[in-house]
Amino acid sequence: MKIRNIYLPILLCTAMAIGLLLGSFLNFPTEKRGMISSSHKSKLNKLMDFIESEYIDDVNTDSIVDLTVNSILEKLDPHSVYIAKSDMEQVAQSMKGDFVGIGVNFYMYKDSVAVIKPIPGGPSEKAGIKAGDRILFAGADKLYGRKMPNDSLFSKLKGAEGSKLSLT
Known part of the structure; x- marks a missing residue:
């Protein structure tokens, strides 16, 4: 009985070593499912x-x-x-919302600025701008008919608090 107790751990360790050795020779794919090959x-x-x-x-x-x-x-x-690294600061600022602008959520649709919705209580809502409106001019600056970079567009639609901007 004592002899069996001595051989049992040796037998288990040998079996594990052989299993690990055989497993290392098998060719299992290492890439995770869903990842780019x-x-x-x-x-x-x-x-x-x-x-x-x-x-x-x-x-x-x-x-x-x-x-x-x-x-x-x-x-x-x-x-x-x-979002490219060069644009990240600007995007972070616009997401943070600590700038003053015309008070609308908007996106570029084809070649013009389309209003998604005015921000409740914001200057655009007070001026009567509604969802679906298009902004063609901000002051004297033409905003339609050309592909305008976002940083340029944001700079035309934001300003100091209380400043006036004519939108067409």
């Missing part, structure tokens, strides 16, 4: 490396990455966006 990542990495090393002109690869990510996200759905 390593071949797709490798393809993108090879392309970026090729552009950096072989392309004749100097190329800003950061802008290429930004465009690629934006293109991928646009294909997913209209609500997924990538």
Whole structure:
């Protein structure tokens, strides 16, 4: 009986060691389900490396990455966006809401500013602006007919508290 008690732990350890050894030789996929396969990542990495090393002109690869990510996200759905590092401070400020503006939620629709809704109690609501209205001019600045960067658009629609801005 004493001899069996000595061999039992040795037998268990040997069985575990053999199991681990056999398991390490099996080829289980290491990527998680739902993640980009390593071949797709490798393809993108090879392309970026090729552009950096072989392309004749100097190329800003950061802008290429930004465009690629934006293109991928646009294909997913209209609500997924990538915010570049250079735009992050501005986006954070607009989300924080500690600036004074005309008092509307808006978005660019085609080539003009479309009002989603006026902010309750804000200057636009008091002026009679309604959801669905289009803002064509802010003061003398034309806001339609061209693709305007968000930072430029925000700067035209915000100002010091109590300041006046004519909207058309």
